[in-house]
Amino acid sequence: xxxxxxxxxxxxxxxxxxxxxxxxxxxxxxxxxxxxxxxxxxxxxxxxxxxxxxxxxxxxxxxxxxxxxxxxxxxxxxxxxxxxxxxxxxxxxxxxxxxxxxxxxxxxxxxxxxxxxxxxxxxxxxxxxxxxxxxxxxxxxxxxxx
Numbered sequence: 001x002x003x004x005x006x007x008x009x010x011x012x013x014x015x016x017x018x019x020x021x022x023x024x025x026x027x028x029x030x031x032x033x034x035x036x037x038x039x040x041x042x043x044x045x046x047x048x049x050x051x052x053x054x055x056x057x058x059x060x061x062x063x064x065x066x067x068x069x070x071x072x073x074x075x076x077x078x079x080x081x082x083x084x085x086x087x088x089x090x091x092x093x094x095x096x097x098x099x100x101x102x103x104x105x106x107x108x109x110x111x112x113x114x115x116x117x118x119x120x121x122x123x124x125x126x127x128x129x130x131x132x133x134x135x136x137x138x139x140x141x142x143x144x145x146x
Contacts, residue, residue, distance in 0.1 A: 005141075005142070005145040006142050006145075007137075007138040007139075007141040007142045007145070008138055009131065009134035009135050009137075009138050011138065012091070012134045012137045012138045012141070013107070013134055015083060015087055015091075016087055016091070016092075016103060016104070016107045016134075017107050018080065018083065018084070019083060019084040019087035019088060020104070020107050020108050022080045022081060022083075022084040023084060023088075026081075091137050091141075092104065094136065094137060094140055095133045095136060095137065098119050098121075098129060099129050099130075099132055099133035099136065100133065101115065101118060101119050102115060102119065102126050102129035102130045102133060103129075103130050103133040103134060105118070105126070106126065106127075106130045112126050112127075
C-alpha cells in the first residue's frame with residue numbers, strides 16, 4: 001500500500017522560496033584571484049545587528065525571539081541543493097513563461113511593478129499568475145505521486 005502525497009500550492013510556494021534562499025547562499029562566480037575568506041564587512045548599524053544572528057544576540061542570552069529582524073542565510077545542505085535542483089530543473093519548466101516569471105519573481109521578493117512591467121500585465125494580474133502557476137505545479141506533483 002503506497003501513501004499518496006497531496007501537494008498544495010502553499011507547499012509548492014515554500015519549496016520555491018526555499019530553492020531561492022538556497023541559491024542565494026551558494027557561492028557566487030568570481031575570478032579565482034579575487035576570492036577572500038574574510039566575512040563581509042559590517043557597513044551600518046543594521047548590518048551589525050543582523051550579523052550577530054538571533055536578533056543581535058548570538059548566544060541567546062536575552063531571550064529575544066523576534067525572528068523577523070534576523071537575516072537567515074540558508075544552509076547549503078545536500079538535501080536543500082537537491083530540492084533546489086528539482087525546482088529549477090523540473091518544476092518551473094512545467095509552467096508557461098509568463099507564469100514562471102510571476103512565480104519566481106514573487107518568490108525572489110521583486111517588486112510587483114517590476115514583474116508586471118517585464119511580462120506586460122497589471123500588478124494585480126501578477127498575483128493571479130503566481131497562484132495559477134503554483135496550482136499547476138501542485139496538481140502535476142499530486143498526479144505524479146499516485
